[in-house]
Amino acid sequence: MIEIRNVRKSFGETTILDGISLDVHQGELLCLIGGSGSGKSTLLQCINGLEPIQGGEIHVDGVDIRSKSVSINHLRRKIGMVFQQYEAFPHLTALENVALAPRVVARVPRRQALEDAHRHLAHVGLGDKAASYPRNLSGGQQQRLAIARALAMEPRYMLFDEVTSALDPELVAEVLDTMRTLKREGMTMVVVTHDMDFVRESADRVAFLSKGTICEIGSVQQVMLDPQTDIVRKFLSRRSSS
Amino acid sequence: MHYTAAWQQLHWSDATYVLMASVRTLQLSFTAVLLGTLLGIPLGLARALSPVMRVLTAPLVDVVRSVPMIIQLIIFDTCLSISGWPLSAFQLGTLALGAWMAMVTAEIVRGAYEAVTPSLRRAARSLGMSSWQELRVVSLPLTLRGGFPAWVGAALCLVKDSALVGIFGYIELTKAGQILNARTHRTFLVLGGIGATYFFICHVITFCTRRIERRMAE
Ligand SMILES: Nc1ncnc2c1ncn2[C@@H]1O[C@H](COP(=O)(O)OP(=O)(O)OP(=O)(O)O)[C@@H](O)[C@H]1O
Numbered sequence A: 001m002i003e004i005r006n007v008r009k010s011f012g013e014t015t016i017l018d019g020i021s022l023d024v025h026q027g028e029l030l031c032l033i034g035g036s037g038s039g040k041s042t043l044l045q046c047i048n049g050l051e052p053i054q055g056g057e058i059h060v061d062g063v064d065i066r067s068k069s070v071s072i073n074h075l076r077r078k079i080g081m082v083f084q085q086y087e088a089f090p091h092l093t094a095l096e097n098v099a100l101a102p103r104v105v106a107r108v109p110r111r112q113a114l115e116d117a118h119r120h121l122a123h124v125g126l127g128d129k130a131a132s133y134p135r136n137l138s139g140g141q142q143q144r145l146a147i148a149r150a151l152a153m154e155p156r157y158m159l160f161d162e163v164t165s166a167l168d169p170e171l172v173a174e175v176l177d178t179m180r181t182l183k184r185e186g187m188t189m190v191v192v193t194h195d196m197d198f199v200r201e202s203a204d205r206v207a208f209l210s211k212g213t214i215c216e217i218g219s220v221q222q223v224m225l226d227p228q229t230d231i232v233r234k235f236l237s238r239r240s241s242s
Numbered sequence B: 001m002h003y004t005a006a007w008q009q010l011h012w013s014d015a016t017y018v019l020m021a022s023v024r025t026l027q028l029s030f031t032a033v034l035l036g037t038l039l040g041i042p043l044g045l046a047r048a049l050s051p052v053m054r055v056l057t058a059p060l061v062d063v064v065r066s067v068p069m070i071i072q073l074i075i076f077d078t079c080l081s082i083s084g085w086p087l088s089a090f091q092l093g094t095l096a097l098g099a100w101m102a103m104v105t106a107e108i109v110r111g112a113y114e115a116v117t118p119s120l121r122r123a124a125r126s127l128g129m130s131s132w133q134e135l136r137v138v139s140l141p142l143t144l145r146g147g148f149p150a151w152v153g154a155a156l157c158l159v160k161d162s163a164l165v166g167i168f169g170y171i172e173l174t175k176a177g178q179i180l181n182a183r184t185h186r187t188f189l190v191l192g193g194i195g196a197t198y199f200f201i202c203h204v205i206t207f208c209t210r211r212i213e214r215r216m217a218e
């Protein structure tokens, strides 16, 4: 379980997260939605310590991410992250991309790491692309590669930050399919997205972020179909009309 | 009464002389490039990673890169003889050219490191890599690959600049050309041939490095 308690985050003078409290339960798919600049990406990056927080606490499986006794690098192995712009390592083949962190971080022997990498590539439907370099892959393939790369560390949690936003429309489905597969397999996922269809269909819970706070959180029914606040109502009507 | 020329004709043995001189040009260039690269890569990374290092080393980098090589050689030479540390012309050339190569390499490395996007580094860190691991397996390989073409350009520049060490008695290609020219006065033939030899050396280096570049780009 990920427990976020009263987290505050600012860049210099500007406060981006202003007292966020949120639990992510084992096995659930939590969608984070909200307007542009509301701090969704920032919140995700705070969870795995890529952004330091100025107040509050974040516990992952009961361990404070800022605790001195557990290295943040060790904690990050539990938390996979996938980015909007794929961020595949351009100098490595798809197979090496996936095998790199297990070899370097978890010190898995080379042969074993490559074997596992083949398995993870096949899992996201890239079994035949092992020898390809990222620049020779489509956006959808690169994004699935990024998912395989994160899965290779055998994380307990996966964070997705608008992973389909940079994709051509016809490539979105393959990435969403991969995410649905992960959900079926019981992965705990936090998904930042602007794709309301995906939210309606796949989310267990939805949290709406606005002005650095969570202004609504609950099931899809509660938040999407019966929003309590004007700001969510406005946001949703704008989305559905577009 | 016989008319005797003040100068002598070219001999075939002069070809060997030029060949030996090219070897000496290559020896000097190779040593200086090696020294400069080995010093320049860590210096460039230090400059890229630490603002303090950047400020501290800025004067050195700027001066060595902008003052003409001939002046640097004379200053080096003078300093060394005053300090009672007389070096051979080869050692002097290696030091001065190597220092220049180090500073240029450092700037190339810094630029190439900064061209690796922070978000790619973040992605590596998100997998649990420490900053050193990230540097070793992601940023450094990308930096070396990105900086390689500019580094080759610097090395070619150094091969040409090595001609200046001839002034201090190191008989490399250009100095050998001057000596042959003084003896034979076949200016066009001799200096043309010397120029062509430089061209050949640089051409071979370019040819080899293009292949490496292509292999890296896959
Ligand atoms: N490194 C940074 N330095 C300063 N300000 C930042 C930095 N990163 C983000 N911000 C600011 O923090 C705010 C929240 O950014 P964030 O990227 O978390 O928003 P978001 O909800 O993910 O938006 P989007 O939907 O556009 O991705 C924005 O106003 C942004 O300008």
Ligand SMILES: [Mg+2]
Residues within 6 Å of the ligand: A040, A041, A042, A161, A162
């Ligand atoms: Mg964002």
